[in-house]
Amino acid sequence: MRTAAGADGANATELPGRVLVLVRDELARVGLRGMAAAIPGVRSVTTCDRAAEAAGVLARHDVDALVCGPGEWVRLLPLLPAGPPRRLGVLHLLDEDGPHAVDVACLQPGHGFLMRSATTSAALRDALSRLGPDQVSMPPGLARSLAAGPGSGSAPARPERTRALNARETRVLALLAQGLSNRQIAARLGISEHGVKRHVTNVLGKLHVGNRTTAVAVALREGLLTGPEAEVRVS
Template structure:
């Protein structure tokens, strides 16, 4: 009986996630922009006007305007390309950080507090649309070179030994999910590799992030390497 109840609960969850995904596919996303560079700000506005999934666009010229915007709770994704201090709680708002040429040369400038990353040099209608969609869906879009740099920071020689394995109780399926996150796979790719639905992947990723006390996928991978949960030498 208990197993049947669990299955029924899982089916209800999948139905709810399907409805949520369908709603996301048709609903427009409200986007905010904070860019210190006026030329970049205007460029973003032009590109966003061509992105079908974007609804209202709020323009912020100062960090204080962002705080007021977020307090109103009307922003799904904030595109950040300037100095701003992330508050402890953002509600449903996701942060997409645009990295400049200096960050491309020194990726350590990127903060793991962001929910997704995109280099300004690679900014196109297609890349921005994909990044916004993935950030809104709870994924962490990130250029490959940035991900490799962040991971190398905890694996490079001379940075001290990796701490002993923390007592983090991951199920075998969660561990497989974590390994695929380390490979940089998206939810759809993980679903294909594990032979499960994307909704199932979302549940697994959420559980992994919770157990690793990490705000996003990249932070979870870094934490897992430090904890000895991923064999990065293989």
Template sequence: MSEQTVRHHDVIELRKIHPVPRPLQVAVLHEDEIIRRGLEMLLHAMPGIGLVHVSDVPLLAGGALTRCRPDIVLLPASLETSTLQELLDTAHEAGAKALLMLTAPDREAVRRASRLAADGFLLETGLNAGTLGHAVEAVARGEIPVPPSLVRELLSEVKTGGRCERGPQLTPREEAALALLVQGMSNKQIARRLGISEHGAKRHVSNVLAKLNCPNRTVAAVVAVQDGLIAAPAH
């Protein structure tokens, strides 16, 4: 056997032992070209990032988002609520995680964002390679990245909605569903882990959201960790 053949065989065996993860594909949707290009530049400089699809919103809203099938989508929270919800729905239908970018952590912006089914949040103010990289890596792992200043506003928004001060009375099944929800699992994954139907998992998650007085899963995860109901996922 030649030296070249042995070397080729060794490479094949090493790949079997240490599979190389697929680079992440990211779509950046923003109406501001300077912000779009800045995000594109930062993402291309990050390890583990493959293709970066960059466009203003109208070009991708018509179905191109489904065709490019990114792993992560970055969306501006400044869009009209109906347009933003449509894009979030399209991203999730395509199997992507959605990071929502807020211009500032003011109460009205947080109130609006907390009612949308985003998988994490970013602040455009002060955004840099470190904070962007942390958010992208976290959401790719199934975690829910939220800047500290937004955590405070999210909790304040939920508490002003009348959440019970003594804490929710969750059943053991609801506690288990909440723990898996904090890990970023979908209803289908929760159902598989708990050995129940997807309908049953959906019912448990709905009960959790109602008892926590949270508009969506992202806010429920933040509340659960901050209030000590569930431990934060280990890195």
């Protein structure tokens, strides 16, 4: 396990202060540690190469963000009997962006996705800054895979449950897919943040999902988002 001091800066409120990197490949791990430590607002970066070691760090220390290599989150979860820390943001590094790249356990609030091949200092900083419960970030290939669903090539089916979304709820869902926060959606629509929260709650209920990330995944898979507003913000 290695810990590096991060850079101080003015954006500490926008970025996680304490970052844990769980990646098996040593070269990638060292590179991520260096990139994360150089981000203003990140105060410390700890690295591990095994899920068991990371579980120990999470048990002993406060961690704001976890950067996971492919498959590591699924290995780590059984080692956390009390579950992950409530406010922990998780950034999943992906080797591929096909329909089977993401385990359902990763589709949770506060989780984001970044292609390992596209991981630069700027991309890492942007992805870490959007590990919030009201933002969604995923690579474009993953978004296309979810949009296509298992039967790409034919028009995606629209179950009866999805037709209950009204125009305003569909607009809110589209803005969620672009990665906008409640405050940004409120400003875009000219309504209050409370109104946005109410619309989001309605969307989750009508799609029968428990969080925003899964709502966006379902909407993409079932073809609910179409037109220029349906573009998913990518990492």
